[in-house]
Amino acid sequence: MKIENQHIEEFLQSGLLDRYVIGDTSDGENIEVENMIAQHPEVQSAYNQLQDELYLYANLNAVTPPEYIKEQLLNKVLPLKEDELHYGNHENWLSIAAAIVALLALSGLGYLYQQNSGLKQEIVETTTQFENLERDYELNDTQKRILELRLAFIEAGDTEKYLMRGYIKDEPLRVIAYYNQPAGKAQIEIAALPPLEAGQDYQLWADVDGEMVSLAVLNDLKPKTISAEILKKASDLNITIEKAGGSKQASVENLVSSIPLNTIP
Incomplete structure:
Protein backbone atom coordinates (compact mmCIF):
# COMPACT_ATOMS: atom_id res chain seq x y z
CA MET A 1 0.00 0.00 0.00
CA ASN A 61 -10.35 35.35 -19.01
CA ALA A 62 -13.32 34.78 -21.31
CA VAL A 63 -13.10 36.39 -24.74
CA THR A 64 -15.99 36.60 -27.18
CA PRO A 65 -15.29 34.30 -30.16
CA PRO A 66 -14.26 36.20 -33.27
CA GLU A 67 -16.88 37.27 -35.80
CA TYR A 68 -15.33 35.05 -38.47
CA ILE A 69 -16.78 31.96 -36.75
CA LYS A 70 -20.30 33.30 -37.33
CA GLU A 71 -19.42 34.17 -40.91
CA GLN A 72 -18.08 30.68 -41.59
CA LEU A 73 -21.28 29.17 -40.21
CA LEU A 74 -23.55 31.36 -42.37
CA ASN A 75 -21.45 30.70 -45.45
CA LYS A 76 -22.00 26.98 -44.96
CA VAL A 77 -25.78 27.17 -44.35
CA LEU A 78 -27.02 29.93 -46.68
CA PRO A 79 -25.92 28.35 -49.99
CA LEU A 80 -28.41 25.47 -49.48
CA LYS A 81 -31.16 25.41 -52.12
CA GLU A 82 -34.64 26.58 -51.15
CA ASP A 83 -36.21 23.19 -51.98
CA GLU A 84 -33.88 21.64 -49.41
CA LEU A 85 -35.39 23.99 -46.82
CA HIS A 86 -39.01 22.91 -47.46
CA TYR A 87 -40.89 22.98 -44.18
CA GLY A 88 -42.60 19.68 -44.84
CA ASN A 89 -39.34 17.79 -45.31
CA HIS A 90 -38.52 16.77 -41.77
CA GLU A 91 -35.42 14.81 -42.75
CA ASN A 92 -33.89 17.83 -44.52
CA TRP A 93 -34.37 19.99 -41.46
CA LEU A 94 -32.79 17.35 -39.26
CA SER A 95 -29.83 17.23 -41.65
CA ILE A 96 -29.51 21.01 -41.59
CA ALA A 97 -29.78 21.10 -37.81
CA ALA A 98 -27.13 18.41 -37.53
CA ALA A 99 -24.89 20.36 -39.91
CA ILE A 100 -25.33 23.53 -37.84
CA VAL A 101 -24.53 21.71 -34.61
CA ALA A 102 -21.49 20.10 -36.21
CA LEU A 103 -20.25 23.44 -37.57
CA LEU A 104 -20.75 25.11 -34.20
CA ALA A 105 -18.91 22.31 -32.49
CA LEU A 106 -16.01 22.38 -34.95
CA SER A 107 -15.79 26.17 -34.87
CA GLY A 108 -15.96 26.20 -31.11
CA LEU A 109 -13.31 23.51 -30.85
CA GLY A 110 -11.10 25.42 -33.22
CA TYR A 111 -11.47 28.56 -31.18
CA LEU A 112 -10.94 26.70 -27.93
CA TYR A 113 -7.83 25.11 -29.43
CA GLN A 114 -6.48 28.58 -30.22
CA GLN A 115 -7.28 29.71 -26.69
CA ASN A 116 -5.71 26.55 -25.27
CA SER A 117 -2.60 27.07 -27.37
CA GLY A 118 -2.35 30.57 -25.96
CA LEU A 119 -2.68 29.21 -22.44
CA LYS A 120 0.07 26.66 -23.08
CA GLN A 121 2.27 29.42 -24.50
CA GLU A 122 1.70 31.49 -21.35
CA ILE A 123 2.72 28.51 -19.23
CA VAL A 124 5.87 28.01 -21.32
CA GLU A 125 6.76 31.72 -21.09
CA THR A 126 6.12 31.78 -17.32
CA THR A 127 8.26 28.68 -16.84
CA THR A 128 11.05 30.24 -18.92
CA GLN A 129 10.90 33.44 -16.87
CA PHE A 130 11.08 31.43 -13.65
CA GLU A 131 14.09 29.47 -14.92
CA ASN A 132 15.78 32.75 -15.91
CA LEU A 133 15.15 34.15 -12.42
CA GLU A 134 16.65 31.00 -10.91
CA ARG A 135 19.75 31.39 -13.11
CA ASP A 136 20.01 35.08 -12.17
CA TYR A 137 19.76 34.18 -8.48
CA GLU A 138 22.46 31.52 -8.83
CA LEU A 139 24.66 33.98 -10.73
CA ASN A 140 24.15 36.67 -8.09
CA ASP A 141 24.87 34.15 -5.34
CA THR A 142 28.11 33.17 -7.09
CA GLN A 143 29.11 36.81 -7.49
CA LYS A 144 28.36 37.37 -3.80
CA ARG A 145 30.69 34.53 -2.80
CA ILE A 146 33.42 35.87 -5.09
CA LEU A 147 33.09 39.33 -3.51
CA GLU A 148 33.22 37.81 -0.02
CA LEU A 149 36.43 35.96 -0.87
CA ARG A 150 37.97 39.10 -2.36
CA LEU A 151 37.01 41.11 0.70
CA ALA A 152 38.43 38.48 3.07
CA PHE A 153 41.70 38.53 1.10
CA ILE A 154 41.89 42.33 1.13
CA GLU A 155 41.12 42.63 4.85
CA ALA A 156 43.47 39.84 5.95
CA GLY A 157 46.07 41.09 8.44
CA ASP A 158 49.04 39.89 6.38
CA THR A 159 47.82 41.39 3.09
CA GLU A 160 49.98 44.37 2.08
CA LYS A 161 48.28 47.27 0.28
CA TYR A 162 49.91 49.59 -2.23
CA LEU A 163 48.07 52.61 -3.63
CA MET A 164 49.48 53.76 -6.97
CA ARG A 165 48.62 57.35 -7.87
CA GLY A 166 49.06 59.43 -10.97
CA TYR A 167 47.44 62.10 -13.16
CA ILE A 168 46.75 61.99 -16.89
CA LYS A 169 45.73 65.39 -18.24
CA ASP A 170 44.58 66.40 -14.75
CA GLU A 171 42.48 63.23 -14.37
CA PRO A 172 43.42 60.94 -11.44
CA LEU A 173 44.84 57.45 -11.93
CA ARG A 174 44.23 55.15 -8.93
CA VAL A 175 45.32 51.48 -8.83
CA ILE A 176 45.54 49.47 -5.59
CA ALA A 177 47.78 46.40 -5.40
CA TYR A 178 47.12 43.74 -2.74
CA TYR A 179 49.87 41.23 -1.94
CA ASN A 180 49.71 38.41 0.61
CA GLN A 181 53.08 36.68 0.64
CA PRO A 182 52.18 33.82 3.05
CA ALA A 183 49.12 32.94 0.96
CA GLY A 184 50.98 33.42 -2.30
CA LYS A 185 48.24 35.65 -3.73
CA ALA A 186 48.23 39.06 -5.36
CA GLN A 187 45.64 41.13 -7.19
CA ILE A 188 44.88 44.69 -8.20
CA GLU A 189 41.76 46.81 -7.95
CA ILE A 190 41.45 49.70 -10.41
CA ALA A 191 39.66 52.65 -8.86
CA ALA A 192 40.25 55.25 -11.60
CA LEU A 193 41.66 54.90 -15.11
CA PRO A 194 41.71 58.04 -17.24
CA PRO A 195 40.94 57.47 -20.94
CA LEU A 196 43.88 57.35 -23.35
CA GLU A 197 44.24 58.08 -27.03
CA ALA A 198 43.19 55.37 -29.48
CA GLY A 199 45.82 52.66 -29.77
CA GLN A 200 47.13 53.04 -26.21
CA ASP A 201 46.79 51.06 -22.96
CA TYR A 202 48.23 51.26 -19.47
CA GLN A 203 50.61 48.45 -18.44
CA LEU A 204 51.66 47.33 -14.97
CA TRP A 205 55.27 46.25 -14.42
CA ALA A 206 57.34 44.84 -11.57
CA ASP A 207 61.00 45.82 -11.25
CA VAL A 208 62.91 42.56 -10.66
CA ASP A 209 66.67 43.12 -10.31
CA GLY A 210 66.49 46.17 -12.56
CA GLU A 211 64.41 44.45 -15.25
CA MET A 212 60.79 45.43 -15.95
CA VAL A 213 58.54 42.33 -15.92
CA SER A 214 54.98 42.73 -17.23
CA LEU A 215 52.19 41.90 -14.77
CA ALA A 216 49.03 43.08 -16.57
CA VAL A 217 47.58 45.32 -19.27
CA LEU A 218 45.14 47.80 -17.74
CA ASN A 219 42.35 48.80 -20.11
CA ASP A 220 39.22 48.45 -17.95
CA LEU A 221 38.14 48.73 -14.32
CA LYS A 222 37.87 44.99 -13.65
CA PRO A 223 40.00 43.56 -10.81
CA LYS A 224 42.92 41.42 -11.99
CA THR A 225 44.99 38.67 -10.46
CA ILE A 226 48.74 39.19 -10.81
CA SER A 227 51.74 36.95 -10.11
CA ALA A 228 52.64 36.72 -6.44
CA GLU A 229 55.86 34.91 -7.39
CA ILE A 230 57.05 37.91 -9.38
CA LEU A 231 56.09 40.33 -6.58
CA LYS A 232 58.10 38.23 -4.13
CA LYS A 233 61.25 39.17 -6.07
CA ALA A 234 60.26 42.72 -7.07
CA SER A 235 61.48 45.98 -5.56
CA ASP A 236 58.72 48.22 -6.91
CA LEU A 237 55.62 48.47 -9.12
CA ASN A 238 55.32 50.75 -12.14
CA ILE A 239 52.61 51.82 -14.59
CA THR A 240 53.47 53.04 -18.09
CA ILE A 241 51.52 54.00 -21.19
CA GLU A 242 52.10 51.50 -23.99
CA LYS A 243 50.61 50.57 -27.34
CA ALA A 244 47.21 48.85 -27.24
CA GLY A 245 47.51 45.26 -26.02
CA GLY A 246 50.76 45.92 -24.17
CA SER A 247 54.46 45.84 -24.95
CA LYS A 248 57.25 43.36 -24.29
CA GLN A 249 59.51 46.13 -23.01
CA ALA A 250 58.50 49.00 -20.75
CA SER A 251 58.56 52.53 -22.14
CA VAL A 252 60.16 54.16 -19.10
CA GLU A 253 59.73 57.59 -20.67
CA ASN A 254 55.95 57.02 -20.44
CA LEU A 255 55.98 56.18 -16.72
CA VAL A 256 52.87 57.57 -14.98
CA SER A 257 53.04 55.94 -11.52
CA SER A 258 55.53 54.03 -9.36
CA ILE A 259 55.63 52.70 -5.78
CA PRO A 260 58.25 50.69 -3.83
CA LEU A 261 57.20 47.35 -2.34
CA ASN A 262 57.60 46.07 1.19
CA THR A 263 56.69 49.47 2.60
CA ILE A 264 53.46 50.84 4.05
CA PRO A 265 51.88 53.08 1.38
Missing part, protein backbone atom coordinates in the same frame (compact mmCIF):
# COMPACT_ATOMS: atom_id res chain seq x y z
CA LYS A 2 2.85 2.34 0.86
CA ILE A 3 4.47 1.68 -2.54
CA GLU A 4 1.17 2.40 -4.29
CA ASN A 5 0.74 5.69 -2.41
CA GLN A 6 4.28 6.65 -3.34
CA HIS A 7 3.55 5.87 -6.99
CA ILE A 8 0.45 8.09 -6.89
CA GLU A 9 2.38 10.92 -5.22
CA GLU A 10 5.17 10.72 -7.81
CA PHE A 11 2.60 10.77 -10.60
CA LEU A 12 0.85 13.86 -9.20
CA GLN A 13 4.15 15.67 -8.75
CA SER A 14 5.36 14.81 -12.27
CA GLY A 15 3.15 17.44 -13.91
CA LEU A 16 1.77 14.89 -16.37
CA LEU A 17 -1.80 15.37 -15.14
CA ASP A 18 -1.49 19.15 -15.53
CA ARG A 19 -0.29 18.76 -19.13
CA TYR A 20 -3.08 16.26 -19.82
CA VAL A 21 -5.73 18.77 -18.73
CA ILE A 22 -4.47 21.41 -21.17
CA GLY A 23 -3.99 18.89 -23.99
CA ASP A 24 -0.21 18.85 -24.05
CA THR A 25 0.35 15.08 -23.84
CA SER A 26 1.10 12.35 -26.37
CA ASP A 27 -1.18 9.38 -27.11
CA GLY A 28 0.92 7.15 -24.88
CA GLU A 29 0.81 9.68 -22.05
CA ASN A 30 -2.97 10.02 -22.48
CA ILE A 31 -3.39 6.26 -21.90
CA GLU A 32 -1.18 6.41 -18.80
CA VAL A 33 -3.10 9.36 -17.32
CA GLU A 34 -6.53 7.89 -18.09
CA ASN A 35 -5.56 4.59 -16.45
CA MET A 36 -4.39 6.43 -13.33
CA ILE A 37 -7.63 8.43 -13.20
CA ALA A 38 -9.71 5.25 -13.54
CA GLN A 39 -7.75 3.27 -10.96
CA HIS A 40 -7.07 5.82 -8.22
CA PRO A 41 -9.67 8.10 -6.56
CA GLU A 42 -6.90 10.50 -5.48
CA VAL A 43 -5.92 11.05 -9.10
CA GLN A 44 -9.59 11.39 -10.10
CA SER A 45 -10.04 14.05 -7.40
CA ALA A 46 -6.92 15.94 -8.53
CA TYR A 47 -8.10 15.74 -12.15
CA ASN A 48 -11.54 17.15 -11.22
CA GLN A 49 -9.89 19.98 -9.30
CA LEU A 50 -7.66 20.86 -12.25
CA GLN A 51 -10.70 20.83 -14.53
CA ASP A 52 -12.51 23.21 -12.18
CA GLU A 53 -9.49 25.52 -12.02
CA LEU A 54 -9.18 25.54 -15.81
CA TYR A 55 -12.90 26.29 -16.12
CA LEU A 56 -12.57 29.14 -13.62
CA TYR A 57 -9.52 30.48 -15.51
CA ALA A 58 -11.47 30.34 -18.78
CA ASN A 59 -14.39 32.24 -17.26
CA LEU A 60 -12.19 34.90 -15.71
Whole structure:
Protein backbone atom coordinates (compact mmCIF):
# COMPACT_ATOMS: atom_id res chain seq x y z
CA MET A 1 0.00 0.00 0.00
CA LYS A 2 2.85 2.34 0.86
CA ILE A 3 4.47 1.68 -2.54
CA GLU A 4 1.17 2.40 -4.29
CA ASN A 5 0.74 5.69 -2.41
CA GLN A 6 4.28 6.65 -3.34
CA HIS A 7 3.55 5.87 -6.99
CA ILE A 8 0.45 8.09 -6.89
CA GLU A 9 2.38 10.92 -5.22
CA GLU A 10 5.17 10.72 -7.81
CA PHE A 11 2.60 10.77 -10.60
CA LEU A 12 0.85 13.86 -9.20
CA GLN A 13 4.15 15.67 -8.75
CA SER A 14 5.36 14.81 -12.27
CA GLY A 15 3.15 17.44 -13.91
CA LEU A 16 1.77 14.89 -16.37
CA LEU A 17 -1.80 15.37 -15.14
CA ASP A 18 -1.49 19.15 -15.53
CA ARG A 19 -0.29 18.76 -19.13
CA TYR A 20 -3.08 16.26 -19.82
CA VAL A 21 -5.73 18.77 -18.73
CA ILE A 22 -4.47 21.41 -21.17
CA GLY A 23 -3.99 18.89 -23.99
CA ASP A 24 -0.21 18.85 -24.05
CA THR A 25 0.35 15.08 -23.84
CA SER A 26 1.10 12.35 -26.37
CA ASP A 27 -1.18 9.38 -27.11
CA GLY A 28 0.92 7.15 -24.88
CA GLU A 29 0.81 9.68 -22.05
CA ASN A 30 -2.97 10.02 -22.48
CA ILE A 31 -3.39 6.26 -21.90
CA GLU A 32 -1.18 6.41 -18.80
CA VAL A 33 -3.10 9.36 -17.32
CA GLU A 34 -6.53 7.89 -18.09
CA ASN A 35 -5.56 4.59 -16.45
CA MET A 36 -4.39 6.43 -13.33
CA ILE A 37 -7.63 8.43 -13.20
CA ALA A 38 -9.71 5.25 -13.54
CA GLN A 39 -7.75 3.27 -10.96
CA HIS A 40 -7.07 5.82 -8.22
CA PRO A 41 -9.67 8.10 -6.56
CA GLU A 42 -6.90 10.50 -5.48
CA VAL A 43 -5.92 11.05 -9.10
CA GLN A 44 -9.59 11.39 -10.10
CA SER A 45 -10.04 14.05 -7.40
CA ALA A 46 -6.92 15.94 -8.53
CA TYR A 47 -8.10 15.74 -12.15
CA ASN A 48 -11.54 17.15 -11.22
CA GLN A 49 -9.89 19.98 -9.30
CA LEU A 50 -7.66 20.86 -12.25
CA GLN A 51 -10.70 20.83 -14.53
CA ASP A 52 -12.51 23.21 -12.18
CA GLU A 53 -9.49 25.52 -12.02
CA LEU A 54 -9.18 25.54 -15.81
CA TYR A 55 -12.90 26.29 -16.12
CA LEU A 56 -12.57 29.14 -13.62
CA TYR A 57 -9.52 30.48 -15.51
CA ALA A 58 -11.47 30.34 -18.78
CA ASN A 59 -14.39 32.24 -17.26
CA LEU A 60 -12.19 34.90 -15.71
CA ASN A 61 -10.35 35.35 -19.01
CA ALA A 62 -13.32 34.78 -21.31
CA VAL A 63 -13.10 36.39 -24.74
CA THR A 64 -15.99 36.60 -27.18
CA PRO A 65 -15.29 34.30 -30.16
CA PRO A 66 -14.26 36.20 -33.27
CA GLU A 67 -16.88 37.27 -35.80
CA TYR A 68 -15.33 35.05 -38.47
CA ILE A 69 -16.78 31.96 -36.75
CA LYS A 70 -20.30 33.30 -37.33
CA GLU A 71 -19.42 34.17 -40.91
CA GLN A 72 -18.08 30.68 -41.59
CA LEU A 73 -21.28 29.17 -40.21
CA LEU A 74 -23.55 31.36 -42.37
CA ASN A 75 -21.45 30.70 -45.45
CA LYS A 76 -22.00 26.98 -44.96
CA VAL A 77 -25.78 27.17 -44.35
CA LEU A 78 -27.02 29.93 -46.68
CA PRO A 79 -25.92 28.35 -49.99
CA LEU A 80 -28.41 25.47 -49.48
CA LYS A 81 -31.16 25.41 -52.12
CA GLU A 82 -34.64 26.58 -51.15
CA ASP A 83 -36.21 23.19 -51.98
CA GLU A 84 -33.88 21.64 -49.41
CA LEU A 85 -35.39 23.99 -46.82
CA HIS A 86 -39.01 22.91 -47.46
CA TYR A 87 -40.89 22.98 -44.18
CA GLY A 88 -42.60 19.68 -44.84
CA ASN A 89 -39.34 17.79 -45.31
CA HIS A 90 -38.52 16.77 -41.77
CA GLU A 91 -35.42 14.81 -42.75
CA ASN A 92 -33.89 17.83 -44.52
CA TRP A 93 -34.37 19.99 -41.46
CA LEU A 94 -32.79 17.35 -39.26
CA SER A 95 -29.83 17.23 -41.65
CA ILE A 96 -29.51 21.01 -41.59
CA ALA A 97 -29.78 21.10 -37.81
CA ALA A 98 -27.13 18.41 -37.53
CA ALA A 99 -24.89 20.36 -39.91
CA ILE A 100 -25.33 23.53 -37.84
CA VAL A 101 -24.53 21.71 -34.61
CA ALA A 102 -21.49 20.10 -36.21
CA LEU A 103 -20.25 23.44 -37.57
CA LEU A 104 -20.75 25.11 -34.20
CA ALA A 105 -18.91 22.31 -32.49
CA LEU A 106 -16.01 22.38 -34.95
CA SER A 107 -15.79 26.17 -34.87
CA GLY A 108 -15.96 26.20 -31.11
CA LEU A 109 -13.31 23.51 -30.85
CA GLY A 110 -11.10 25.42 -33.22
CA TYR A 111 -11.47 28.56 -31.18
CA LEU A 112 -10.94 26.70 -27.93
CA TYR A 113 -7.83 25.11 -29.43
CA GLN A 114 -6.48 28.58 -30.22
CA GLN A 115 -7.28 29.71 -26.69
CA ASN A 116 -5.71 26.55 -25.27
CA SER A 117 -2.60 27.07 -27.37
CA GLY A 118 -2.35 30.57 -25.96
CA LEU A 119 -2.68 29.21 -22.44
CA LYS A 120 0.07 26.66 -23.08
CA GLN A 121 2.27 29.42 -24.50
CA GLU A 122 1.70 31.49 -21.35
CA ILE A 123 2.72 28.51 -19.23
CA VAL A 124 5.87 28.01 -21.32
CA GLU A 125 6.76 31.72 -21.09
CA THR A 126 6.12 31.78 -17.32
CA THR A 127 8.26 28.68 -16.84
CA THR A 128 11.05 30.24 -18.92
CA GLN A 129 10.90 33.44 -16.87
CA PHE A 130 11.08 31.43 -13.65
CA GLU A 131 14.09 29.47 -14.92
CA ASN A 132 15.78 32.75 -15.91
CA LEU A 133 15.15 34.15 -12.42
CA GLU A 134 16.65 31.00 -10.91
CA ARG A 135 19.75 31.39 -13.11
CA ASP A 136 20.01 35.08 -12.17
CA TYR A 137 19.76 34.18 -8.48
CA GLU A 138 22.46 31.52 -8.83
CA LEU A 139 24.66 33.98 -10.73
CA ASN A 140 24.15 36.67 -8.09
CA ASP A 141 24.87 34.15 -5.34
CA THR A 142 28.11 33.17 -7.09
CA GLN A 143 29.11 36.81 -7.49
CA LYS A 144 28.36 37.37 -3.80
CA ARG A 145 30.69 34.53 -2.80
CA ILE A 146 33.42 35.87 -5.09
CA LEU A 147 33.09 39.33 -3.51
CA GLU A 148 33.22 37.81 -0.02
CA LEU A 149 36.43 35.96 -0.87
CA ARG A 150 37.97 39.10 -2.36
CA LEU A 151 37.01 41.11 0.70
CA ALA A 152 38.43 38.48 3.07
CA PHE A 153 41.70 38.53 1.10
CA ILE A 154 41.89 42.33 1.13
CA GLU A 155 41.12 42.63 4.85
CA ALA A 156 43.47 39.84 5.95
CA GLY A 157 46.07 41.09 8.44
CA ASP A 158 49.04 39.89 6.38
CA THR A 159 47.82 41.39 3.09
CA GLU A 160 49.98 44.37 2.08
CA LYS A 161 48.28 47.27 0.28
CA TYR A 162 49.91 49.59 -2.23
CA LEU A 163 48.07 52.61 -3.63
CA MET A 164 49.48 53.76 -6.97
CA ARG A 165 48.62 57.35 -7.87
CA GLY A 166 49.06 59.43 -10.97
CA TYR A 167 47.44 62.10 -13.16
CA ILE A 168 46.75 61.99 -16.89
CA LYS A 169 45.73 65.39 -18.24
CA ASP A 170 44.58 66.40 -14.75
CA GLU A 171 42.48 63.23 -14.37
CA PRO A 172 43.42 60.94 -11.44
CA LEU A 173 44.84 57.45 -11.93
CA ARG A 174 44.23 55.15 -8.93
CA VAL A 175 45.32 51.48 -8.83
CA ILE A 176 45.54 49.47 -5.59
CA ALA A 177 47.78 46.40 -5.40
CA TYR A 178 47.12 43.74 -2.74
CA TYR A 179 49.87 41.23 -1.94
CA ASN A 180 49.71 38.41 0.61
CA GLN A 181 53.08 36.68 0.64
CA PRO A 182 52.18 33.82 3.05
CA ALA A 183 49.12 32.94 0.96
CA GLY A 184 50.98 33.42 -2.30
CA LYS A 185 48.24 35.65 -3.73
CA ALA A 186 48.23 39.06 -5.36
CA GLN A 187 45.64 41.13 -7.19
CA ILE A 188 44.88 44.69 -8.20
CA GLU A 189 41.76 46.81 -7.95
CA ILE A 190 41.45 49.70 -10.41
CA ALA A 191 39.66 52.65 -8.86
CA ALA A 192 40.25 55.25 -11.60
CA LEU A 193 41.66 54.90 -15.11
CA PRO A 194 41.71 58.04 -17.24
CA PRO A 195 40.94 57.47 -20.94
CA LEU A 196 43.88 57.35 -23.35
CA GLU A 197 44.24 58.08 -27.03
CA ALA A 198 43.19 55.37 -29.48
CA GLY A 199 45.82 52.66 -29.77
CA GLN A 200 47.13 53.04 -26.21
CA ASP A 201 46.79 51.06 -22.96
CA TYR A 202 48.23 51.26 -19.47
CA GLN A 203 50.61 48.45 -18.44
CA LEU A 204 51.66 47.33 -14.97
CA TRP A 205 55.27 46.25 -14.42
CA ALA A 206 57.34 44.84 -11.57
CA ASP A 207 61.00 45.82 -11.25
CA VAL A 208 62.91 42.56 -10.66
CA ASP A 209 66.67 43.12 -10.31
CA GLY A 210 66.49 46.17 -12.56
CA GLU A 211 64.41 44.45 -15.25
CA MET A 212 60.79 45.43 -15.95
CA VAL A 213 58.54 42.33 -15.92
CA SER A 214 54.98 42.73 -17.23
CA LEU A 215 52.19 41.90 -14.77
CA ALA A 216 49.03 43.08 -16.57
CA VAL A 217 47.58 45.32 -19.27
CA LEU A 218 45.14 47.80 -17.74
CA ASN A 219 42.35 48.80 -20.11
CA ASP A 220 39.22 48.45 -17.95
CA LEU A 221 38.14 48.73 -14.32
CA LYS A 222 37.87 44.99 -13.65
CA PRO A 223 40.00 43.56 -10.81
CA LYS A 224 42.92 41.42 -11.99
CA THR A 225 44.99 38.67 -10.46
CA ILE A 226 48.74 39.19 -10.81
CA SER A 227 51.74 36.95 -10.11
CA ALA A 228 52.64 36.72 -6.44
CA GLU A 229 55.86 34.91 -7.39
CA ILE A 230 57.05 37.91 -9.38
CA LEU A 231 56.09 40.33 -6.58
CA LYS A 232 58.10 38.23 -4.13
CA LYS A 233 61.25 39.17 -6.07
CA ALA A 234 60.26 42.72 -7.07
CA SER A 235 61.48 45.98 -5.56
CA ASP A 236 58.72 48.22 -6.91
CA LEU A 237 55.62 48.47 -9.12
CA ASN A 238 55.32 50.75 -12.14
CA ILE A 239 52.61 51.82 -14.59
CA THR A 240 53.47 53.04 -18.09
CA ILE A 241 51.52 54.00 -21.19
CA GLU A 242 52.10 51.50 -23.99
CA LYS A 243 50.61 50.57 -27.34
CA ALA A 244 47.21 48.85 -27.24
CA GLY A 245 47.51 45.26 -26.02
CA GLY A 246 50.76 45.92 -24.17
CA SER A 247 54.46 45.84 -24.95
CA LYS A 248 57.25 43.36 -24.29
CA GLN A 249 59.51 46.13 -23.01
CA ALA A 250 58.50 49.00 -20.75
CA SER A 251 58.56 52.53 -22.14
CA VAL A 252 60.16 54.16 -19.10
CA GLU A 253 59.73 57.59 -20.67
CA ASN A 254 55.95 57.02 -20.44
CA LEU A 255 55.98 56.18 -16.72
CA VAL A 256 52.87 57.57 -14.98
CA SER A 257 53.04 55.94 -11.52
CA SER A 258 55.53 54.03 -9.36
CA ILE A 259 55.63 52.70 -5.78
CA PRO A 260 58.25 50.69 -3.83
CA LEU A 261 57.20 47.35 -2.34
CA ASN A 262 57.60 46.07 1.19
CA THR A 263 56.69 49.47 2.60
CA ILE A 264 53.46 50.84 4.05
CA PRO A 265 51.88 53.08 1.38
